[in-house]
Amino acid sequence: MESIKIIINKIRDGSIKQMWIEFKWMFSYAKKYKKEIVFYIFLGIFSTVMSLVSSIASKELIDVVTGHNISGAPMIVIVMISMALFSLFFNSLMSRITLKINIRIQNDIQADIFDKIIEVNWLDLSKYPSGDILNRFSSDVGTVANSAIGWVPDLVVNSFNFIATLAVVMYYDPTMMVLTMMNAPIMLISSKILMSRMRDYTKNVKEMNSEVMHFQTETFSNVDSIKSFDLTSLFSRRLRDYQDRYKDVNLEYNLFSIKTNIILSLIGMVIEYSFFGWSVYRLWSGYITYGEMTLFLTQAGRLSSCFNSLVSIIPSTVGSTISAARLMEIVNLPRENRNEDNSNDLKEASKDGFSIKLKDVDFSYIEDEKVIKSSYFEAHRNEIVAIVGPSGEGKTTLIRMFLGLITPDSGDAIMIDKNGDEVELNASTRKFFSYVPQGNTIFSGTIAENLRMVKEDATDEEIIEALKIACAYDFVKKLPDGIHTKLGQRGQGLSEGQSQRISIARAVLRDAPILLLDEATSALDVTTERKVLRNIIQQKPNKTCIVTTHRPSVLNMSQRVYRVMDKTITELCEEESAKMVMDF
Incomplete structure (x- = not known):
């Protein structure tokens, strides 16, 4: 809802077009990595399916044990152990592969942006402090790279995870699905707190980081002059002033995050206990088994996590446009005049x-x-x-x-x-x-x-x-x-x-x-x-x-x-x- 409000405000002040340009620029890099994006989607869906199968197997094992019919238990245990071992091996292998892909993609994007920055007209580029450029080149490039490549897989995988989990819950007990769906509007309303002022906080933190990095770069590049003029105490005081400002900006954002987390955690606790109480009632009424109750409680947490992830994609994408805008500001500066014809x-x-x-x-x-x-x-x-x-x-x-x-x-x-x-x-x-x-x-x-x-x-x-x-x-x-x-x-x-x-x-x-x-x-x-x-x-x-x-x-x-x-x-x-x- 807050995201919609931001977009409405953008339309009113005429800046929605600029935000759309930032979005398109950021995701223009994703076109070169279609195979990697498809791979991430496959990996996420496969992991979701394995997790659901493991949860169902756990449910069946509990039902077998509580029903005192252990004839099928060995096979279920074998399935569960096999799934766990395969998951361990699979996740370790995928962790290695995804790290290689992420490093290659980030390096490619960073190299491309480096080439563009280095070709910018000297006079225009010289107006930016070196520390600010360095911070944009390191921090903002990483944000853009992660968003450009991860946004689509995150959206597809979390959507599939949410729908698949909801289908499992609905299969075993449709009334549980109704309670599950009640989670959605509550979390959607609470996400407004998370979105509020996030863009401003992110921008302030990034700008403060740029100032600190510029001071550090300039200081250590001129340490001989600082010593020669006996300015060590002056620069020591300046460092502490920057540290105080850095502390204030980050503590302000940290306090905002703590308040937000407390509110969201309390809401989550209410929903979780409601789910638990309803599950106990359904178990006591004989509508569900012990295994189904365990399955519902597990899937409730999964649904809440999926929905939070889906909701968080919007603010994280809005926040990443800040990094895109900061990089676009540099790379869209006029290029040096080159005439290679002769x-x-x-x-x-x-x-x-x-x-x-x-x-x-x-x-x-x-x-x-x-x-x-x-x-x-x-x-x-x-x-x-x-x-x-x-x-x-x-x-x-x-x-x-x-x-x-x-x-x-x-x-x-x-x-x-x-x-x-x-x-x-x-x-x-x-x-x-x-x-x-x-x-x-x-x-x-x-x-x-x-x-x-x-x-x-x-x-x-x-x-x-x-x-x-x-x-x-x-x-x-x-x-x-x-x-x-x-x-x-x-x-x-x-x-x-x-x-x-x-x-x-x-x-x-x-x-x-x-x-x-x-x-x-x-x-x-x-x-x-x-x-x-x-x-x-x-x-x-x-x-x-x-x-x-x-x-x-x-x-x-x-x-x-x-x-x-x-x-x-x-x-x-x-x-x-x-x-x-x-x-x-």
Whole structure:
């Protein structure tokens, strides 16, 4: 009844259409697993039949014993023991099979949603905290997977269980069926309590879980900064604040569940004792036998359980649409712009390198708040081009634009081959870039594994060559296991300068025609910095090297220098570049 009220309210506020979309999206995954769904239905029906046969056999055994006619007892006992042993073996085997199926299905759905999330436009996805995305990806995916695959089998099996049990009761005593059916409206009315506010509680708990996970993810990702700024007590207090809020939300839901369970249990007790009293009366009146009484009491519990399961399918499905909506919110975000039509031509042209050009570009993260306006930029093959300017003025924004993570609001961001053919910078052109971002980007694993991320089939010799170009091999070869030395998270075990050179070597190994260094030489001394940049240009011909920097040594090596200031990119003349070097 509460479910019907929710649906009526949805119709009134115009959101029933959205709820139907969520429902269809969730069960679109079930289409791929028709065989598994049929298998679950067969398994449930078979289990129900076995349980009913066992109950009838118990009834017959009791009647035989109480009637002092034990001639048929041995056969009934054999049947019961056989059924019990078969049920034990069958349930154990099915438990193993269903676990394998459930894991495979959940992994498939999780992988599909992962692929969709990873293809979402970076700017739109960046608006969601990483902890929130992680919680949706783990918790909500599991809810959707279980609902998508289990809803139909649960409905069919519980319906069959209810009807079959009712038929058994009716066969032995039709008047008992009338009392059994009285259970239905009572439980239907009481289910209103269970449905009330369930959607709100579920939503609040999931959102609180997302907040906690985001805090934990962010904290442990920045533990070095927290320690460096002596913020451990602050984050300790924040954790306890999150814990208090988490406790309040979950205790509120727990209190609601306790009250609901008490009410439903009291109703169940009344129905159970009514059934027991009526069964005793029918036994005393001689209408039923001891075995039939036992059978009725057993089946009463089964009917109540079946009906509760049928009723609970509705709120659980309504609740699962919350998870579906949370996932749809992410996976339905705009996709990255990819244009693979000319990928083969570009791959061939990449051997000779590319130029990068921005023409009259405007860009803003927030509407009407421009970060870059009316700006020009160009970098050509065999050039080192520097981008300088105060922090927060847009240097990293330019790097994102080169990589196709963002696109201009107006103007053109293009890549040009040696023949003058132009292609718009987007996600599909990203493969022609090697990128060394600010900060430490070393992953857990060996040095070789870190480098092979960008070229999985790279030989040890190719890795060593890249390390030499990045001026990293001199210290790597002295490590206990050389390139196979294991590193901790974010390069634990290396200095900042060493980690930076490993990152540069990884970009060199990728051997893309365009190299982006975003403050990537800041931890290197001037001599090493010059040597690294010269090695890249001399040993890897046709490279376009774009560097964001504050270092005068890079400016002296650059063919062009651009300054980002007051939201505009300006090319500096030689005198202005020389003056900037002097002012450093």
